[in-house]
Amino acid sequence: MTAALSSAPGAGHAPAVRTDTPADDPSRAPGVGGPSLMAARPEPADLDPRRALRELARWRGAGQDAASFPYRAVLGHYRTVGKNAVGDELLTALRAIRPQGGAGPARLLADWLPQVVDGRHGDYAGYAGIPVYTSLAENGASTDHVITALLADIVETETATLAGAPAGRPRARAALRALIAAAGLAARYGTTSTPRAPDEDAALVRAGAEAARAARERVTADVLRAVELTLTPTTRSHDEQMFIRLIQIFEAVFAAVARAVAAATEAVGTGRIDLAQKLLDEATRHVTGTSGVFRVLTTMPKDAFAVIRANTDGRSAVQSRTYRAVERSCPTLHLALVRSGLPEAELAPAMAELDAAWGAMKRTHWGITMKVIGTVRGTGGTDGASYLREAAEVRLFPALG
Template sequence: MALDQDDADYDSYVGNAILTAASATEGGMASEQLVDATLVAATADLVMLEAEALTAHPSVAQSVRVRSSVRVLTRVHELAPGFALPRQLIDEPLALLDRWARMNDVATAHASYQCAVAVSGQVPSVVRDAIDITLLPTTRVHDEQMFVRCIQIFESLYRQVADRVAQSIIALDAGNTDQTVALLAEAARRVRATRVLYRVLTTMPPDAFAVIRAHTHGRSAVQSRPYRRVEDLSAPRPPGGSQASTTDADRCGTTLQEILLLRERELGREAATPVRQTMSELDSAWRAMKRSHWGVTLKTIGKVRGTGGTAGADYLRVTAQRPLFPLLSTPA
């Protein structure tokens, strides 16, 4: 990460190798609890970074960003339900938001920082260390630190959603519709909770993002493997339709949509209806998330091309319209 200024990619920019290693068990397998712990730690550090910035440079804009970051902290149990926090650590930032308007910037910054420190203290040290050493921005613009933390949160969430879809394929293939519904419902809840994260990203000034973009060519979120894995596991994709690099290890076998068709023929349409409904909920949440991404991109970069060689906001507008499960978007 420290030496890839000229030939970096998205994985190295985010520090995915380090974060993945920190969330692995002794046997090398990813721990769902540690992946969620990574998301929690990144959220806590986001709040601490922005609270420190508010203390150093009080302003209305920075106060708005801190408030938005604290709001993410209040929803972290939805973004990362696999890492349970004491209820008090969720209630305290909620109470802080309620009295925000009656406090000055110094007081809100201090209280926000203390809430985040308490949450961070719950996270295993190996995860906190990984979070600490994966904040290596390419510029001196403070906004880039917020940007890195936000995309690290998204990466952790994409990993969890992809795993839920993969597990639902196994469950549905075995005829376990109840487990399939539970897995997909959790994935949908996680995706819907990303709305609070986009509120933080909307605080990015276009001029600040222009500086960041100038130093991060080739490091585009379109390269995210967990994101692409969610879509590849969900339904067959047209050849050449992906802007991301796909290796043999990334390619998926039978998709969830294909398994649904098989099970409907075997179990009957009525028996598989709850699965269809939950797949539709995940599809709706996924497309809503992509529309939010498109809106933030349009606000910050306008119509210029993306750093990954895409058409930028126009590319995101088109992809936001693509369903996760095309079968569910057409009449049966």
């Protein structure tokens, strides 16, 4: 269905956004292939930007304390209408904010703002909320915590729309399995991620709620807060919410691998080949863990991805700095190992395992892309599957033999 998202009352002059999506069909239930819950069942205060504008004005008048910023009001509107339909008046108010200070709530606000002020012409970093997650990592946040919290959010989002939307069952199950694996809950929940009773949807919802709650108990408050704030889809599509969360998970993995390779290079320079091996083994664990995440991605309907692609021009994952950092730093590690005079045979197996896992991940991405978008152009104007096919052939350690 072809539709346009008009400005909400009082939104200013926002450009009409063509969505070409069933998300705007009032007869469609929220969930896979349809609108998000907030778009399908909007709160009047979230549909209208005036509440966000009032709370921003009140916040400015009270001294602009970053700790009391009205995130809820702003995000409520963004998630209800889609970022590409947010009007000029609210965008102007947000762009006028100048956070002071470099730590705590002020740093969070400064990191968060780019993803809500970029309008229709943002970049990949803003789309994925990368500045927020970069600061988390700099402050020592666990990559496992970030991935766990993001998967818990997917599980809750997907199970919340199961009623009347059977197309969502495969995704909910896949997300729950990935969460159980990432959070180390397998021993506790076993195979409850795949209930087969007649009331399987109800059982799946209960299992999802229990697993998400248990997973969040293992995650720090700062990570949970970051995940809470970094969802600003460009459209009203339910599927874009999942897509953004998966991008954030992959970015967390790429960043962890890049840090591990850099640290391994330093370890080799000081003769600590044992430490370098441990670091590379940990990096490989993160990469192999993406297999469950890819199973969630395979549930993306083709028409839903077409909408995302149309609404995210300029926000391509080819802009990922962490991905490039991984592929740029691995040859440097090998060169450092050769120059160190240390026995290459001691570290070569760990390097080869990381190389193999990275290549398998890229081939999986290519295969899923062929299934979902075929040979059409990818997000940001890339050549889509053909671009990924060529990228999959690039090795991390080409000189390893």
